[in-house]
Amino acid sequence: MNLQYHHKPVLIKESIENLITHKNGIYVDATFGGGGHSNAILKKLDKKATLIALDQDKESIKKNFIKDKRFHLFHNNFIHIRDILNKNRIYKISGILADLGISSLQMDNITRGFSNQYNCILDMRMNQESFYSAQNVLNECSKQELFHIFYEYGEFKNAKKIAEKILKERLKKNITTTLDLVHIFFIKGSFKKRKRFFARLFQSIRIEVNNEINVLKNFLLESSKILLPGGRIAIISYHSIEDRIIKFFFKKGIIINKINFKTIPFKMIHKKVIKPSFQEIINNPRSRSARLRIAEKT
Structure with missing residues (x-):
């Protein structure tokens, strides 16, 4: 195994220990990113296991790689997870992990426009082959569209x-x-207040650029179809909008405007959301807003 880019995966112990129930099973890392979670999953799996990883960012795929015959990496958005699996003659899996945050590689690259700490071209595309960027949002969206973006996503x-x-x-x-x-x-007030304002502003634009909420909702629906009974799904989110959607789906089996299951397809593994420890936050400040929820297919 070899990872070229230094990456600090968030909540790695908590997510991997709760994810793997079958050491020779088929698992999916839906958001490969820096490869830290994939690397940890492989260490826990036996020789006959399989790990499928996806990432829509070609830069992440180029910068990070894992040499392991059990590992298969695809350039695609995790909304297409079932199509990718079916093309590889995989129809059911033992577990799936998704880390919904921006990778350090994306955040620290001043050409990508994800952070307000650098002056660079406004981009924010996770998939750089997309034609819709932050500039399109800010210069082309109507007043009503902008209101929706900042009200709903920020x-x-x-x-x-x-x-x-x-x-x-x-x-x-x-x-x-x-x-x-x-x-x-x-922005009047303290440095903390200004920092929070611009963090939410950039977050709302990024969510719109990458269609993150709709992608998440469809991903949750797909996960219920591809997981084996007893298979687990672990999702790390970073803001309340995503966390509410995940929590509601795991508890009720419902996504508003999408589907209403007659029976709840999941049971929660932990009643309370899992947060980073104080020590993890000290070691990796970007983990402070991370929230992990884990559920098992019934």
Whole structure:
């Protein structure tokens, strides 16, 4: 095994220990990223096991690789998980893991536009083959569309004012860089308050660019079809929007506007959400907002 890029996988002990119930089974790492979770899963599996990994970011695939005959990596969004498995004549699996966060590779690359800490072109595409970027969102979306993005994905109470400021600014010139966006807003208060505002602002735009909420909902539905009875799903999320969707689906088997199961297809392994330990947060500050939920197919 060989990982080229230094990566700190989040909640690795908690997720892997609760995921693997059959050491010769077929498992899926739906969000390969830096490869840390895949590497840990392989260490727990026996020789006859199989691990399928997916990532829509070609840069992650190029920078990180694992040499292991049990391991198979595909360039694709995890919304297509069932299609990928079926093409490889795999119809049921023992477990699936998804880490919904941005990888350190994406965040630290100043050309990708995910962070407001660097001045760079606004991009935020996880799949760089996509034609829809943060610039399209900020310069082309209507006032109503922008309101929806900031209200639903950033949970801003003043979403209308934020949308209006962006519309006013883009009449003067296109919003093309992270600094262009940051300079639109003057946030009174502490450094912590300003940091939280821009974190939520960038988050909401990124969610829209990558269609993250719809992708998650469809992924959850697909997971219920491909897991064996007794198979487990572990999902790490980083904000309340995703966590609510995951929690509701695991408990009720329901995704609003998608499906209503007559019987709940999962049972929760832990009643309470699993959070990083104090020590993990010290070692990896980016883990502080991580939330892990694990469920078993009934």
